Amino acid sequence: MSQQFELMKQRRFLPFFLTQFLGAFNDNVYKNALVVLLTFQAARYTTLAPGVLVNLCAGLFILPFFLFSATAGQIADKYEKSRLIRFTKLLEIGVMLLGCIAFAAESLVLMLATLFLMGAQSTLFGPVKYAILPQHLRENELVGGNALVESGTFVAILIGTLAGGVMVSMPDGTLWVSAAIVTLALAGYLSSRGIPTAPAAAPELRINWNPVTETWRNLAFTRGNRSVFLAVLGISWFWFYGAVFLSQFPAYAKDVLGGDEHAVVLLLAVFSVGIGIGSLLCERLSTGHIEIGLVPFGSLGLSLFALDLWWASPAAVVPGTPAAPLSALLAQPANWRVVADLVAIGIFGGFYIVPLYALIQSRSEPGHRSRIIAGNNILNAAFMVVAAGMGAALLAAGLDVTALFLVTALLNAVVAIYIYTLVPEFLLRFLVWLLVHSVYRLQVRGVQHIPEQGAAVLVCNHVSFVDALVIMAASRRPIRFVMHHQIFRLPLLRFVFREGRAIPIASAREDPAMMERAFDEIARALEAGELIAIFPEGHITEDGDISPFRPGIRRILERTPVPVVPLALRGLWGSFFSRKDGRPMSRPLRRGLFSRIELVAGEPLAAAAASPEALQGRVAELRADWR
Structure with a gap:
C-alpha cells in the first residue's frame, strides 16, 4: 500500500492524477447542479416535466461517447498525449465559460449545449486517460496506478455531486456554481502542465473522420485479442451493474427506506467510498502485479452482497408517508445492514474493475491502445443505455426497486460464469490467488x-x-x-x-x-x-x-x-x-x-x-x- 501511494509523490503520476480528479469533480459539479436546478425550477425555463429534463440531461451527456469515441481514440494514438491532455483542459475552460453564460442568460438551450460539450470533452479525454498510464508506469505499478485513478474518480464524483447540489441551492446559486466550474477548469489546466511527455503511439496514423466505420474498426481492434476483448466486456458489464444501482438510489431511498434527499446522498457516499477502498486494496491483494484472479472474487461479492441487499431491504413505505430524516433512518439497526451491503458491493466492485483496466493496458498492442480504450468507452456507454432501458422496462412491468436489485444480482452471476467459461484463465488465477492468500x-x-x-x-x-x-x-x-x-x-x-x-x-x-x-x-x-x-x-x-x-x-x-x-x-x-x-x-x-x-x-x-x-x-x- 505504501508503494502505491509513493506514486502520488512522483511527477510521472501526480499531475495526471490531479488533472483527471479535477475533471471528474468539475463534470459532476455542473451536471448535478443542472439536474437539481431543472428538478426544482424547471418552470422558469420550459414547460417540459422535470423527469423528462433529467433524462434528457443524462442522454445528452452520454451521446458524445457514441458519436466521437472512435475519433478520440485515433487522435490519442496519433498525437503526443501530454499536449493532447492540455488541449482538452483548454476546451474544458471554454465549455465552462459557456456554462456561465448559460446560467447568466437563463438559457435552457445553452445549458443543455454545455452539458453535451462536456460529454464531448470527456469523450476526447477518456482514451488518453487510460492509454497514458502504461507509458509512465512500470507494469508492476499499473494496478496501484489504476487503483488510485479509480478511487480518485469515484471520490471526485461523490464530492462533485454533493457540491453541485449544495451550491445551486444557495442564494445566487448559479453564480456560485459558475465561479466553481471555471476555477476547477483552470486548476485542471494548470495541473496538466506538469504531465511528462508521452510520445505518440502511431504518429503515421491517418484519421478516419467517419464515426460509423471507425467505430466498427475500433471494436475490431478490441476483438483482436480475446482476453482483452473479454476484459472490455467485463468492464462494460460493471458499468451496466453500477448504472442500475446508481439510477435507483433516489427511488430506493424514498420508497423503500422512507428517507429524504439526504438518504440518497448517504447511499451514493457509501457506495463510492466502498469502490475507493476496494480499488486501493487491489494493490495489496495483488502483491504488485496484475492479478486477474481478483476479478472472479469481485464478481462473487457483487452478486452475494446484492442478494443480501435485496434480502435485508425493508418493505416499501406506505405512499404519502412523510420522509424520515437521516438520523431516524440510521437509528434503525436494520438499515445499517443495508449500508454495509452497499459498502461491500463497492469494495468488491473495486476488486473487479481495477485488474481489468490494468489487463487491457498491459496486453493491448501499444500502436492502437487508445483506440481499444475508445472501443471500451463505446461499449460502456451502450451497456449503460441498456441498463437504463432494462430498469425502466422492469419497473413499468410492476417490479419494485428491490426486485430490480435481485434481477441484477442474478444476471451478474450468469454473466460471470459465462465469461469465466470463455476465459478459464480468470478462474484459474482466482483459485491460485485463493490458495496463496487463504x-x-x-x-x-x-x-x-x-x-x-x-x-x-x-x-x-x-x-x-x-x-x-x-x-x-x-x-x-x-x-x-x-x-x-x-x-x-x-x-x-x-x-x-x-x-x-x-x-x-x-x-x-x-x-x-x-x-x-x-x-x-x-x-x-x-x-x-x-x-x-x-x-x-x-x-x-x-x-x-x-x-x-x-x-x-x-x-x-x-x-x-x-x-x-x-x-x-x-x-x-x-x-x-x-x-x-x-x-x-x-x-x-x-x-x-x-x-x-x-x-x-x-x-x-x-x-x-x-x-x-x-x-x-x-x-x-x-x-x-x-x-
Missing part, C-alpha cells in the same frame, strides 16, 4: 530475475503438491509447468494444470512415447518464447532435502538453448501438501492458516553453464537452511 502468506524475492519477455526455463526444488501453484502466483507471466503425469491427473488440481497448459511427462520406463511428446512440446513452447518450469528432482521430496537433479534439463537445453532461472521454495516442508511424516494431505491445518512461505529467484544462468549439478547447487544456496 492457506499461506507468500513472500517473493528476486522475481525480477524472471524475464518479462522471451523464453526461459525455471528450475525449482520440489517440496509439495502445490509448488506449481505457488510459483504461478508469484510470476507476472504465464508459466507452463512440466510435471509427472500422475500429479497432472490429481482430481482437485487437474483443472488448474490443464487450463495452465501444463505438460505431463512420464519416465522412459513408464511411457517412452509420453516422454518424447513432452520434450517435443517443451521445445515448441521455448521456440515460441514461453516460460517453462520443471522440477528436476523428478519427485516430491520425502525428507525435506533436495534430491539429485536428473539430466532432463540438459536434454532440453541442448535442443533449445535458453537462459535458466533457479528458484527455491522455502517453508513448504511440513505443510498440509508436503510428505512430511508420511502421507500428504492427511492432517488439515497442520501448520495453521497463513503460514509463511517464500519463493526466491536467483540470477539466470546461460544454457552452457546450466548443468544439473550447477543448478542443484544454486537452488540449494537459495533455499539455505529453511526448508
Whole structure:
C-alpha cells in the first residue's frame, strides 16, 4: 500500500492524477447542479416535466461517447498525449465559460449545449486517460496506478455531486456554481502542465473522420485479442451493474427506506467510498502485479452482497408517508445492514474493475491502445443505455426497486460464469490467488530475475503438491509447468494444470512415447518464447532435502538453448501438501492458516553453464537452511 501511494509523490503520476480528479469533480459539479436546478425550477425555463429534463440531461451527456469515441481514440494514438491532455483542459475552460453564460442568460438551450460539450470533452479525454498510464508506469505499478485513478474518480464524483447540489441551492446559486466550474477548469489546466511527455503511439496514423466505420474498426481492434476483448466486456458489464444501482438510489431511498434527499446522498457516499477502498486494496491483494484472479472474487461479492441487499431491504413505505430524516433512518439497526451491503458491493466492485483496466493496458498492442480504450468507452456507454432501458422496462412491468436489485444480482452471476467459461484463465488465477492468500502468506524475492519477455526455463526444488501453484502466483507471466503425469491427473488440481497448459511427462520406463511428446512440446513452447518450469528432482521430496537433479534439463537445453532461472521454495516442508511424516494431505491445518512461505529467484544462468549439478547447487544456496 505504501508503494502505491509513493506514486502520488512522483511527477510521472501526480499531475495526471490531479488533472483527471479535477475533471471528474468539475463534470459532476455542473451536471448535478443542472439536474437539481431543472428538478426544482424547471418552470422558469420550459414547460417540459422535470423527469423528462433529467433524462434528457443524462442522454445528452452520454451521446458524445457514441458519436466521437472512435475519433478520440485515433487522435490519442496519433498525437503526443501530454499536449493532447492540455488541449482538452483548454476546451474544458471554454465549455465552462459557456456554462456561465448559460446560467447568466437563463438559457435552457445553452445549458443543455454545455452539458453535451462536456460529454464531448470527456469523450476526447477518456482514451488518453487510460492509454497514458502504461507509458509512465512500470507494469508492476499499473494496478496501484489504476487503483488510485479509480478511487480518485469515484471520490471526485461523490464530492462533485454533493457540491453541485449544495451550491445551486444557495442564494445566487448559479453564480456560485459558475465561479466553481471555471476555477476547477483552470486548476485542471494548470495541473496538466506538469504531465511528462508521452510520445505518440502511431504518429503515421491517418484519421478516419467517419464515426460509423471507425467505430466498427475500433471494436475490431478490441476483438483482436480475446482476453482483452473479454476484459472490455467485463468492464462494460460493471458499468451496466453500477448504472442500475446508481439510477435507483433516489427511488430506493424514498420508497423503500422512507428517507429524504439526504438518504440518497448517504447511499451514493457509501457506495463510492466502498469502490475507493476496494480499488486501493487491489494493490495489496495483488502483491504488485496484475492479478486477474481478483476479478472472479469481485464478481462473487457483487452478486452475494446484492442478494443480501435485496434480502435485508425493508418493505416499501406506505405512499404519502412523510420522509424520515437521516438520523431516524440510521437509528434503525436494520438499515445499517443495508449500508454495509452497499459498502461491500463497492469494495468488491473495486476488486473487479481495477485488474481489468490494468489487463487491457498491459496486453493491448501499444500502436492502437487508445483506440481499444475508445472501443471500451463505446461499449460502456451502450451497456449503460441498456441498463437504463432494462430498469425502466422492469419497473413499468410492476417490479419494485428491490426486485430490480435481485434481477441484477442474478444476471451478474450468469454473466460471470459465462465469461469465466470463455476465459478459464480468470478462474484459474482466482483459485491460485485463493490458495496463496487463504492457506499461506507468500513472500517473493528476486522475481525480477524472471524475464518479462522471451523464453526461459525455471528450475525449482520440489517440496509439495502445490509448488506449481505457488510459483504461478508469484510470476507476472504465464508459466507452463512440466510435471509427472500422475500429479497432472490429481482430481482437485487437474483443472488448474490443464487450463495452465501444463505438460505431463512420464519416465522412459513408464511411457517412452509420453516422454518424447513432452520434450517435443517443451521445445515448441521455448521456440515460441514461453516460460517453462520443471522440477528436476523428478519427485516430491520425502525428507525435506533436495534430491539429485536428473539430466532432463540438459536434454532440453541442448535442443533449445535458453537462459535458466533457479528458484527455491522455502517453508513448504511440513505443510498440509508436503510428505512430511508420511502421507500428504492427511492432517488439515497442520501448520495453521497463513503460514509463511517464500519463493526466491536467483540470477539466470546461460544454457552452457546450466548443468544439473550447477543448478542443484544454486537452488540449494537459495533455499539455505529453511526448508
